[in-house]
Amino acid sequence: MTSALLPVFQRAPVLFEYGEGAWLTASDGERYLDFGAGIAVNALGYSHPHLLAALERQGRKLWHLSNVYRIPEGERLAERLTSACFADVAFFANSGAEANECAIKIARRHQDACGRPERWRVITFTGAFHGRTLATMAAGGNPKYLEGFGPMTDGFDLCPLEDIEAVRASVGSQTAAIMVEPIQGESGIRPVSHTFLRQLRDLCDEQGLLLIFDEIQCGMGRTGHLFAHQELGVAPDVMTLAKGLGGGFPIGACLATTDAARGMMPGAHGSTFGGNPLAVAVANAVLDVVHDDSFLAEIRRKGNLLHTRLEEVAKRFPGLIAEVRGRGLMLGIRTSHPPHEIVEALRTQAKALTIAAADNVTRVLPPLIVTDEEIRLFAECCDAAFAYLSKRAA
Ligand SMILES: Cc1ncc(COP(=O)(O)O)c(C=O)c1O
CATH class of the missing domain: 3.90.1150.10 (Aspartate Aminotransferase, domain 1)
Structure with a gap:
């Protein structure tokens, strides 16, 4: 057809x-x-009846409100997500790729705010999938997805997983952050070892880099822990979520510590639809069930x-x-x-x-x-x- x-x-x-x-x-x-x-x-x-009820209730009240106004359900969702993990603040987007774009921007701005504007590159890993925008495709580095789209967006350095010496050798004067999925999804459900995540955490602390976990596929209860890294006892500075967060309603989130997000002030980032009242109402309803x-x-x-x-x-x-x-x-x-x-x-x-x-x-x-x-x-x-x-x- x-x-x-x-x-x-x-x-x-x-x-x-x-x-x-x-x-x-x-x-x-x-x-x-x-x-x-x-x-x-x-x-x-x-x-799911609880999600349907939340969507219907919010749909009758207010579908969309610009982010130039307060959205109390979004404030509540941010408060609930951050108090359930390492983070202090949250930004809501519409998809996983957008949440990752926010994470990359937070990392670059963090280094800039720390007086190190030359640090803007992100180390990522072979087999990773971070989305299909120009930057997140480059972050994943999969030649199949990059082919035919002209020069790859610069700023990402690919390393093999589980090889801390290779990562250490890749850290240079321009490195801002390391981004990793605690369990790689698209590349075939590959859990990253606790040892390697711990080594990445230590390297980031030693070198003043931000550690970003992409929990878009493995987060929101999928592993039997609200966030996959919580089972492993290694916390990042920035974490991205999407997929299960809205239970089918499009929403992504980028969570960060106050220190990681120190470069983000009014005007530094934005989204027309991100954190839309319908999306945050449904995500709060998902959390009612999953965060238990x-x-x-x-x-x-x-x-x-x-x-x-x-x-x-x-x-x-x-x-x-x-x-x-x-x-x-x-x-x-x-x-x-x-x-x-x-x-x-x-x-x-x-x-x-x-x-x-x-x-x-x-x-x-x-x-x-x-x-x-x-x-x-x-x-x-x-x-x-x-x-x-x-x-x-x-
Ligand atoms: C780990 C991971 N990151 C990012 C993405 C991109 O999310 P989206 O398709 O919502 O942009 C995906 C989607 O499969 C994913 O699995």
């Missing part, structure tokens, strides 16, 4: 009409078990259960599945087949949805409200899809 949409996505040939919990229903009435959750966005699944010790403990328990079930599937298909990895409900299945084939087999043969990533990894990112029964069903779907693939290969 021809379409007037810019053809930048390869879309699956299925049309979803509505969703409830972890389930999507297509136009032909077929139900799909969604273990992709809009790439870790629909944290509370579809049509027993809810987070359940995510850890269900994450272990899902991991165990997937390990059992892996044992049944040793020729196809090489590894199950990840933390909490952020898991990846590394296979001998390209992940697009796994995603397609799961969708067409078992009516289950997952997301492809690099390194032959299929991402398994169910909504955080997933039930034990749905986890059991998903393992059955995997059995069916891998049985189909191994029969096809025979």
Whole structure:
């Protein structure tokens, strides 16, 4: 079918009409078990009553208000997010890439305000994904995304993960910050070791650099901790969030300590829609549910259960599945087949949805409200899809 949409996505040939919990229903009435959750966005699944009520309530009051006025729900969200972590202040954006742009600007302005304007470069890591704006593409450094767009935005120095000596050698007189995902998502669910994050923290402290954690995919409860780094006991100076923060309503956030953000004053940054009353009302409702010790403990328990079930599937298909990895409900299945084939087999043969990533990894990112029964069903779907693939290969 021809379409007037810019053809930048390869879309699956299925049309979803509505969703409830972890389930999507297509136009032909077929139900799909969604273990992709809009790439870790629909944290509370579809049509969550608490989110619907918050959206409806705010929708009747006020949809949009310029940031030249006070937005009390945004002030409340900033207060709640910052008091739950290392940060003191928050800026609201509309997406992950924008939140990262804010983090990069905060780092450059920090150094400028400290009398070191020559420090403006950011060290990032191979396999990283930080978004699709010109700067965040350069930060990720993936040649596939950069190709054909002319000179890459300058200011990013790529290092290999887990190699602190390489990072140390990359720090120069122009370095302002180090930016890292505590668990790389797009590159195939790669948790960064506690040791390496600690080494980055120490290096930043020693050299006067800011440490930025991109928790856009791994934050907001996904690992069974409100923020992934909290499990590891290494805090950054700046952290970015998006995806699960709005549970499906577009919102991003950049959180920072007062010291990190010392260069940001009125006029230094902005956004027309960022922190829109609807977005912050829904994000507050997401936080009502997710920022709860027993809810987070359940995510850890269900994450272990899902991991165990997937390990059992892996044992049944040793020729196809090489590894199950990840933390909490952020898991990846590394296979001998390209992940697009796994995603397609799961969708067409078992009516289950997952997301492809690099390194032959299929991402398994169910909504955080997933039930034990749905986890059991998903393992059955995997059995069916891998049985189909191994029969096809025979
Ligand atoms: C870790 C990480 N950072 C940044 C982004 C970009 O977010 P957005 O697509 O909302 O701009 C993503 C999106 O997948 C991500 O996973």
